[in-house]
Amino acid sequence: MRIRIYISVIFILIQKSTSEAVSRPSPPVNVSIQCDSYGVEARWEYPDLSQDVHFFVEVRDREERKTYTTPNLSLNISTMLVPSPTKVHFVTVSAVRGGQKSDSCDSDNFSFNEDATNAEIKCYLDFPEVELSPKDGKLHIQFINPLELYRDTPALRNLDNQKDLDYTVKTEERVNNTTCGAKAKTCETSIEFSEHRGVYCVSLTGKIDWGRKLNLRSKCFTGDIRIYTSFTVYLYAVLGVVLLFLFITGIIILLVMKFTSEIKKKSITAFPKLLVFKPTQIHLCEPLKLYPETVTRDLHIEPKEQTTLIKVHSDEELNSGDEDMVSKDSNSENLYRDNGLDEDDQSNSPIGYDCPHRP
Structure with a gap:
């Protein structure tokens, strides 16, 4: 009887386990x-x-x-x-x-x-998007601070006292290691290249405190990052030089005028007093003035009475020179005649000989 009971219990257990195995997913x-x-x-x-x-x-x-x-x-x-x-x-x-x-x-x-x-x-964090631009002859790099970008993610949520971000910028020429403050909204740096390339490529990686690694981010900039001085810079430089030259010239002119006036004062005091004209003697230095003289235009000259001059000789001269006188008188008479002059003409001449002979 007991054997039958045991067999029945075992059968029920086997059937129950079989049904559970079939129904279990x-x-x-x-x-x-x-x-x-x-x-x-x-x-x-x-x-x-x-x-x-x-x-x-x-x-x-x-x-x-x-x-x-x-x-x-x-x-x-x-x-x-x-x-x-x-x-x-x-x-x-x-x-x-x-x-x-x-x-x-x-x-x-x-x-x-x-x-x-x-x-x-x-699990790694992606490096934020990077912006590249030329600045002061270098390649300027800027991106959002990952500590700010991933603050509410499972990687950084509720983690206080974060340290600064350490990141690396790698180019074909060099590798630069730099940091970004934990409280900074954006991170930025500049990379210098030794020569013009036309295409400038950089690769950035980083690591946050407690082993939070940032995946590699690569980006290239196509263009020219060299500095070209604009025309206005040269124009301002030229204007500055011109203004400086004018300023210096003005100062030199003022100094020359000042020194010249001082030299004049000193030279005047160096001359003797005799050479210094008093104010009352200024008229001596004035030029001569010509005054017109009143002249009568219609001038009439009256003729004077002609006086005959007789030369008086001594007796001896008369005796010795009678003949000479006669001959001279005849010659004189002939001369007057030859010249067409006679006594009447001489008397009527406006210009007479009015000087008497000495006795």
Whole structure:
């Protein structure tokens, strides 16, 4: 009797386990993690989607775990992650149908910390978009500070006291390491090139505190970054030189005038007083003035009475020279006649000989 009872109980247990195995859903497969700058998503596959199942998701680390139920084959678990610079997470997914739960399927460990050795999946942040432009003969680089851009993402959420951003700019010629302040909205720097290329390419990488690495960002600028002096600069330079020359010339003229006046004063005091004209003697230096003389135009000259001059000789002269006198008188008479002059003419002449002979 007891044997029959035992056999019946064993049969019931076997039948119950068989029915539970038939009704229990199969587990999900290929659970994977997709992480980027703005979030983390868990994905999985299920062989029989015709069954009325939903999925039970657990986000776990060594200390905490959070759960969520979804009918989809993926779930954004960004809000379920516990921000921590050293946390390593993994995801467990199970299928549930009719109160029955399947076996779980686990993902690989993942972390935003590049230095986490026990994480098979490393999540990196994308380097922000970079703007390139010429400035002062160099290539100017500017981008949004990743500490500001990713402040609300799972990688940096609720993490205080962030250190400055360290990033590297690499070109074909050199590698520049620089920093950007934690509170700065934008980061910028300039790279100098030794020669004109036409195309200038740069590669940027960076690392945030606690091993948050930024993916490589490459970008090129096509154009000319050299400095060309504009025409206005030369014009202003020329105008400046001209104005400076005029200013110096004016000063020289004023100094010359001043020194000249001082020299004149000193030279005047150096002359003797005799050579200095008094104010009353100024008229002596004036030029002579010519005054017109009144002259009568109609001038009438009255003739004077002619006086005959007789030369008186002594007796001896008379005796000795009678003949000579006679001859001279005759000659004189002939001469007057030859000249057409007679006594009447001489008397009527306006100009007479009015000087008497000496006795």
